[in-house]
Amino acid sequence: MERFDQINPRVIYLLLAVFLVFPVLKPIGMPISIDPQLTQPVFNWIEGLKPGDIVIFDVAYGGGSDSELGPQLKAWFYHCMRKGVKVVGVAQWDTGAPLAYTAVKEVVAVLESKGISAKEGTDWAYVGYKAGGATVFRAMQDDFWKACGNTDWNQKNFSQSPLLAQVKKWDKATIKGFICYSAGSPGIPTYTTYFPDQDLYVGDVAVQVAGTSNLLRAGQVKGILAGLAGAAQYEKLVGVPGLGVKLMDAQSLGHLVVILLVVLGNVGYRLKMRAGKKRAA
Amino acid sequence: MSLEFLLAAPAAPTPPKWGVFLPLPNVVFAVVWAVITMILVYVMIRRAKAGQWIPEIRKIPGIDAFSEAIGRATEMGKPVHMTDYSTSLGDDSTFAYWSFLAYIAKMCASYDTRFIVTDANYLVNVVNQEIVKQAYLEAGKPEAYVQDDVRFIAGSQFAWAMGVVGLLAREKPAAQFLVGFFYAEALILAEAGNLIGAIQVAAASSPAQIPFFVAACDYTMIGEELYAGAAYVSKDPVVTGTVVAQDIMRFALYAIILLGAIIDVVSPKTNFVKTVLKF
Amino acid sequence: MRKEVPFIISLVFAVWRFCLEAFDKMYNYKLPSGDLLRNASAYAMTFLMCGAALLGTLNLLRIHGNNIRRRRANWIFSAYLLALLIWQIAIGIATSHTGAIYKWPYDAAYLPLDATMFSLLAFYIASAAYRAFRVRNIDAAVMLVVAFLVMLGNVPIGQAVWGRTAFLGGFEGVKNWILRVPNAAGNRALTLGIFLGIMATQSRMLLGIERRHLGQD
Numbered sequence: 195m196e197r198f199d200q201i202n203p204r205v206i207y208l209l210l211a212v213f214l215v216f217p218v219l220k221p222i223g224m225p226i227s228i229d230p231q232l233t234q235p236v237f238n239w240i241e242g243l244k245p246g247d248i249v250i251f252d253v254a255y256g257g258g259s260d261s262e263l264g265p266q267l268k269a270w271f272y273h274c275m276r277k278g279v280k281v282v283g284v285a286q287w288d289t290g291a292p293l294a295y296t297a298v299k300e301v302v303a304v305l306e307s308k309g310i311s312a313k314e315g316t317d318w319a320y321v322g323y324k325a326g327g328a329t330v331f332r333a334m335q336d337d338f339w340k341a342c343g344n345t346d347w348n349q350k351n352f353s354q355s356p357l358l359a360q361v362k363k364w365d366k367a368t369i370k371g372f373i374c375y376s377a378g379s380p381g382i383p384t385y386t387t388y389f390p391d392q393d394l395y396v397g398d399v400a401v402q403v404a405g406t407s408n409l410l411r412a413g414q415v416k417g418i419l420a421g422l423a424g425a426a427q428y429e430k431l432v433g434v435p436g437l438g439v440k441l442m443d444a445q446s447l448g449h450l451v452v453i454l455l456v457v458l459g460n461v462g463y464r465l466k467m468r469a470g471k472k473r474a475a
Numbered sequence: 476m477s478l479e480f481l482l483a484a485p486a487a488p489t490p491p492k493w494g495v496f497l498p499l500p501n502v503v504f505a506v507v508w509a510v511i512t513m514i515l516v517y518v519m520i521r522r523a524k525a526g527q528w529i530p531e532i533r534k535i536p537g538i539d540a541f542s543e544a545i546g547r548a549t550e551m552g553k554p555v556h557m558t559d560y561s562t563s564l565g566d567d568s569t570f571a572y573w574s575f576l577a578y579i580a581k582m583c584a585s586y587d588t589r590f591i592v593t594d595a596n597y598l599v600n601v602v603n604q605e606i607v608k609q610a611y612l613e614a615g616k617p618e619a620y621v622q623d624d625v626r627f628i629a630g631s632q633f634a635w636a637m638g639v640v641g642l643l644a645r646e647k648p649a650a651q652f653l654v655g656f657f658y659a660e661a662l663i664l665a666e667a668g669n670l671i672g673a674i675q676v677a678a679a680s681s682p683a684q685i686p687f688f689v690a691a692c693d694y695t696m697i698g699e700e701l702y703a704g705a706a707y708v709s710k711d712p713v714v715t716g717t718v719v720a721q722d723i724m725r726f727a728l729y730a731i732i733l734l735g736a737i738i739d740v741v742s743p744k745t746n747f748v749k750t751v752l753k754f
Numbered sequence: 755m756r757k758e759v760p761f762i763i764s765l766v767f768a769v770w771r772f773c774l775e776a777f778d779k780m781y782n783y784k785l786p787s788g789d790l791l792r793n794a795s796a797y798a799m800t801f802l803m804c805g806a807a808l809l810g811t812l813n814l815l816r817i818h819g820n821n822i823r824r825r826r827a828n829w830i831f832s833a834y835l836l837a838l839l840i841w842q843i844a845i846g847i848a849t850s851h852t853g854a855i856y857k858w859p860y861d862a863a864y865l866p867l868d869a870t871m872f873s874l875l876a877f878y879i880a881s882a883a884y885r886a887f888r889v890r891n892i893d894a895a896v897m898l899v900v901a902f903l904v905m906l907g908n909v910p911i912g913q914a915v916w917g918r919t920a921f922l923g924g925f926e927g928v929k930n931w932i933l934r935v936p937n938a939a940g941n942r943a944l945t946l947g948i949f950l951g952i953m954a955t956q957s958r959m960l961l962g963i964e965r966r967h968l969g970q971d
Contacts, residue, residue, distance in 0.1 A: 203670065203881045210880045224910035227918055231930055257865040258633065258659060258872030289868075292851075292860060325807075326800035333796035340789075341796065348852055378658050390500075400908070401659070402683050407933045408941050423908050446911040448876065453902060455884040460898075463888050491778035498778065506776045509953070516957040567955035570964060597813070633871035659872060666878040669885070680951065682944045687879075690886035699947035702954075713963055720957075721950045728946060 196469060198462030206455060213451045217443035224443055226423075226430050232403075232410070233427040235417030236395050239371055240270070245278025247370040248361060252385075253285035253294040255377035259399050260293050263375045265425035265438040266397040267294060268301050270373065273432045275305050275312045279370075280357050283320040284342075286331070286380045291323040294375075295347055315355040322347035328380055332388040335364045366392065371416075373397060382406065386414045397424070492754065500753045508724075515720040523712030529719050535704045537676060540694035541575075544650035544674045545582050554589035555579065556648040556673075558639055558664065559655035560632065564598045567702075568656040568680050573606055574705035574714055575654045575678065580610035584619060591646060592625040595635040600627040636660035640667040653677040653692065654701070657684045665691035678704055761962050768960050771795070814839060904929045 228234055243249070251270070255263045274281045283298065285291035298320060305312040312318060321342050324330055333341040338361050344352045352358040361368055371393035376382050385394045386409065393416050398406050400421030409415040419428055422445055425438030489498035496502050522529050548555045557579055559572045576592065583590035592607060594600040604625045611620040628638035640663060643651070651668040653661070653675065661684040668675045669691060677688035678696040688695045696704050699721065706718040735748035774780050774792055783791040818832035826832075838859070845856045889895045906912030907929025916924040923930070958964035 201884065206881050206884055207877045210877055214876070224914060226910050227913045227926070229926065229930075231934075256632075257868030260865070261869060261872075289864075292857060293865070324800065325803040326796060327803070329796040329799050333793040336790055336793055341793070343800075349850055404933060404937050405682055405941055405945075408938045408945070411934050411938050420908075442910055446909040448880075449905045449909050450911060452880050452883050453905065455880060456887045456898065456902075459884050459887070460889055495777050495779070497776060497781050502776060509772070509957075512950075512953050513957040513961060516954050517961055517963075520958075520963055565956075565959065567952045570955055570958075571951075633868055637871060659875065662875055662878045662882060663871065666882055669882075680948050682941055682948070685944070687882065691878075691882040698944040699951050702951040713958065717954045717958055721947075721954045724950055724953075725947065728950075 196462050196466045198458040199466050200462070201455070201459070209455070210448060210451050213447040214444045217447055218441065221440060222443045222446075224446055226426050226439065226442055228427045228431060229420070229424075232418045232420050233424050233431070236270070236373070236419055237273070237428065237431045239393065239395060239417065240273050240277055240279060243277065243279050243370055246280065248280045248282060248357070248368060249274065249370050250282050250284065250364070250372045251294075252372065252374040252376075253283065253290040254287050254381035255293075255375055255399070256287055256289040257293065259377035260290075260297075261437075262399050262421050262425065263377060263397050264293065264297050265422065265436055266419045266428060267297050267375055268436060269425060269428040269432050269434065269438065270397070270419070271298055271301050271318075272305065272434055273428075275301070275310055275317060276432075280360075281318040282357065282361055283318070283322070284331075284334075285321075285323040286328075286374075286384060287377075288323040288325075290375075290377075291347070295320050295322065315350075316357055319355050319357045320347045321358075328384040328388065331384050335388065338363055364389070364392075371395060376402065378402075382409065382415070390414070395419075503754045504752050512720065512724055515723055516717055519720040519723075520713050520716035523716035523719070529716065530722070532703055532707050532715060532718055535696055535700050535707055537678065537694045537696040537700065538704055538707055540674075540676045541579060541652070541708070542582060544652070544676055544693075545579065545586060545588060547674055548649035549586040549588045551649045553649035554591050554646055555583050555650045555652070556591045556593070556643065556646070556668075557652040557654065558593045559599075559653075560595050560635065560657050560660060563596065564602070566656065569599055570714075571678075571680075571701045571705035572655045573602065574709035574711065575652065576603060577606050577610050578708040579652060580607040581614050584611045584614035584616045587616070587619065589621075590624060591642070591648065593628050593635075593639050593642060594626070595628060595630055595632070597627045597630070600625065632658060632660055636663050639664055643667045643671055643673070647671050648673055651675045653679065653688065655679065656681045657688075659684075662687040662691060668692075765960065765962065768956075811839070811843075900932060904932055 228237075240249070251267065253267075271281060283294055285294060298318065302312040302314070302318075314320070324342050326333075326341075330341050339352050339358075342352070346352065346355065346358070369392065372385055372389065373395040374382055374385055375397035377399045382394075382396055385392065394414065395417045396406055396409075396415050397419040398421065400423070403418060403420040406415060406418055410418055419425060422438055422441055425436075426442045427438075429436050429438045491498055492503055496506065519529055545555055557576065559569070563569070580590055580592075582588075590607065592603050594603055604622060607625050608617075608620050608622075611617050628642075629635045643664075644667070648668075648671070651664075651673045653664060653668075654677070657664075657679055658681065661679070661681070665675060665677070665688060675692040676694045676696075677692040678701045679685055679688050680698055680701045682698070685695065685697045689697075702714075702721065703718050706714040709715075731748060731752070735746065735752070738748055739746050774795065781792055785791055785794055787794075789797075815836065818836050820826075821829045821832040822836070842856065842859065845853065849856055851857075883901070887894070887898045887901065889898060903925060906915070907925035907927075912925040918924045918926050922928055955964065
């Protein structure tokens with residue numbers, strides 16, 4: 195039992211790999227409950243909007259965080275299209291801009307197969323990454339078209355999009371809230387600094403939720419989708435289980451493995467200390 | 476004149492505060508705070524440079540760990556590695572990093588221990604090279620300086636992290652210093668250091684990564700201990716004066732928070748501290 | 755002049771930006787073209803970043819071109835880098851960033867590499883937690899217990915064991931309290947300290963006291 199104090203890291207990695215892969219291949223189907231303080235407000239925001247209202251999502255993540263934030267974006271976008279809420283997408287990270295477009299197009303294909311309207315340019319538009327940093331985002335407040343150079347992700351002029359024709363500036367009358375999918379910097383501070391009076395929701399990687407909770411507590415952020423768990427909860431709320439729900443079993447077992455290893459390590463440590471004291475005595 | 480006409484008129488713009496400042500919350504307080512900070516920083520630095528009395532900076536517990544780690548590396552005949560994922564030349568954590576870099580480089584030079592520095596920003600790397608070269612000169616060993624040991628790895632986060640991990644696996648340093656502001660690569664670097672058995676000291680100002688450093692490193696300095704530690708090791712009056720100014724502003728903040736909390740309990744409707752802060 | 759000119763430029767723009775955010779007249783000033791002054795400076799940032807990208811590209815060409823010309827150690831990687839760089843620039847200009855050929859290296863190489871590196875964290879967290887969470891003293895015990903509570907509060911298995919409707923709101927309720935009260939307090943203290951450090955360092959740069967970033971004499 196003392197050997198548990200010195201488990202080889204390779205064994206730890208192998209154990210974790212098995213417990214992560216197994217539930218993906220054979221789902222267990224553990225029930226997912228909705229967090230009333232974090233996830234529910236995000237759902238209520240979209241649910242409370244009227245068809246035709248415009249919201250903005252911002253991509254502030256890269257390839258590494260796509261596994262957590264991609265499912266969040268997809269579930270949220272599906273919800274918006276189903277509700278008839280119009281969506282405009284921008285990106286603070288150049289590395290994440292193509293990811294979000296790909297994710298949105300995947301959801302569009304699903305929506306169209308279900309007969310839900312999701313026409314680019316009319317129901318949603320994607321502007322993508324515009325160089326200039328947070329100050330350019332601030333300029334979008336006053337003149338969205340000029341700040342973006344009048345071109346969207348596909349190099350089409352804004353005037354060709356009926357949706358973007360309505361979005362001349364980012365004021366409260368035009369935009370009914372933002373959601374920032376953030377994995378680092380730049381990200382949430384752009385909105386808390388330059389858009390303090392707008393409703394801000396956050397899709398966050400799990401590691402940052404502890405820090406973003408402060409903003410939630412202060413009222414600067416209205417709701418948080420917390421990592422993959424947040425994605426799974428939102429998918430459940432929307433009624434379209436996807437990657438989030440699928441991987442929650444794996445996350446549960448992964449956490450259990452870590453807890454088990456920590457307990458075993460402590461048992462081995464205690465026994466080793468006791469044996470050491472006995473030998474000394 | 477009919478009332479409907481008045482209702483149709485646009486709202487009058489909010490007048491500026493005190494005639495000049497933006498009519499937005501927190502603006503005047505922010506300007507006043509910024510100006511006071513600048514004045515305080517200037518005064519404290521002047522006093523420190525002139526040798527006048529300023530409050531002393533206490534010894535940060537993690538500082539001894541630096542010399543302990545370098546001593547261990549020297550005994551084992553293995554190199555020392557230091558790294559920082561600095562996002563730009565003007566970042567505050569980069570300046571603190573440079574103080575630690577000069578301190579560690581000088582110690583390594585005097586012990587004849589190989590010192591490897593890696594960076595993810597080529598502009599910062601240029602300054603790193605100059606700092607390390609200067610440190611070797613001050614230690615009286617300019618010929619021991621190897622420019623190739625102060626390397627720019629890659630600008631991309633994980634490309635840089637992978638480069639550092641590869642370097643750790645090849646060079647197997649006995650000591651690793653992780654100083655600055657880190658993102659997701661923090662745990663990768665720390666665990667890679669653990670796997671090769673290096674003693675690790677972290678001084679990080681990134682709140683999200685501090686738990687990982689605490690779990691994976693032997694010694695961790697958190698938050699503003701990075702800046703205080705930089706002041707302590709460099710003994711540079713500029714850095715010392717800045718840290719003292721920071722501490723004075725910190726006490727002022729504590730006083731405001733405490734006063735505001737008490738008044739909010741006693742008289743929540745007329746909390747003048749909140750009103751001042753939001754002005 | 756090598757240090758003075760960059761310092762003056764940075765001082766002028768720092769003061770300008772500071773005044774732009776503070777003073778009403780500057781914030782709302784309209785240029786003859788009709789643009790707001792604050793937005794014109796934002797547009798200038800876009801040009802600056804494009805200029806920086808060009809500078810970076812030229813620098814890469816210079817450094818790696820030298821490596822190849824002088825056949826330095828590992829020069830083949832410099833050749834590989836330059837070949838990829840020139841290829842991507844040419845394809846991007848020819849087909850735009852949404853073209854399939856342009857996107858292919860990103861989708862096939864960059865994304866999987868990025869995701870792989872990020873996924874290493876899961877395994878490293880497990881080994882770091884196993885090694886670090888030893889109950890050596892009261893602090894360590896408290897950290898261990900809190901870690902368990904937060905971990906179980908995040909996942910369905912924890913909610914199945916001690917649900918929201920149970921005492922204290924179950925693992926989830928306890929986790930939320932931990933995040934919103936003690937964690938928020940500690941995080942805010944850290945953030946305040948870091949913010950003060952940032953302010954003080956930027957003040958040094960603004961006052962011209964900090965010049966290390968301009969190079970040594």
